[in-house]
Amino acid sequence: MGDESAERRPAGELEAEVLAALWAAGEPLTPGRVRKALGVPLARTTVTTILSRLHEKGTVARTRSGRGYAYAPTEDAPGLTARRMHSELAKDEDRGAVLARFVSQLNDEDERLLRALLDDGEAG
Structure with a gap:
C-alpha cells in the first residue's frame, strides 16, 4: 500500500477548484459537468460530496436538474472572501483587537x- 498522505490535497483545495469551475462556467452545473470542467480524475461521487458540503455551507445554491441537482455559486470570489473574513472575525470576542x-x-x-474605502463609506 502506498503513502496516501503524499497524494492528499491540502484542506479546502478541492472546494476551491470546484468553486473556480462554477465561476468560470457562469451557469449552474451538474456534478458530472463540474467533474469534466475540473479536468482531473475524480469520481463523480467525490464531486457530488464536495458540492453537497458547499451547499450546506451556503457557498453554492442548487436547483433540480433531472434526478439530481445543478449547482451555482451564491456569490463571487471577493464576496466569498469577505464572508470568510466576517466569519473569522465573529469567532473572537475581542473584535477590536482582531481588527487592530x-x-x-x-x-x-x-x-x-x-x-479610501472607509472615506467613501463615510461620504456616501
Whole structure:
C-alpha cells in the first residue's frame, strides 16, 4: 500500500477548484459537468460530496436538474472572501483587537485602499 498522505490535497483545495469551475462556467452545473470542467480524475461521487458540503455551507445554491441537482455559486470570489473574513472575525470576542492586528499587518498599498474605502463609506 502506498503513502496516501503524499497524494492528499491540502484542506479546502478541492472546494476551491470546484468553486473556480462554477465561476468560470457562469451557469449552474451538474456534478458530472463540474467533474469534466475540473479536468482531473475524480469520481463523480467525490464531486457530488464536495458540492453537497458547499451547499450546506451556503457557498453554492442548487436547483433540480433531472434526478439530481445543478449547482451555482451564491456569490463571487471577493464576496466569498469577505464572508470568510466576517466569519473569522465573529469567532473572537475581542473584535477590536482582531481588527487592530489585521490593520497593523496591512502593506502600505492595502492600507491606502482601506482608508479610501472607509472615506467613501463615510461620504456616501
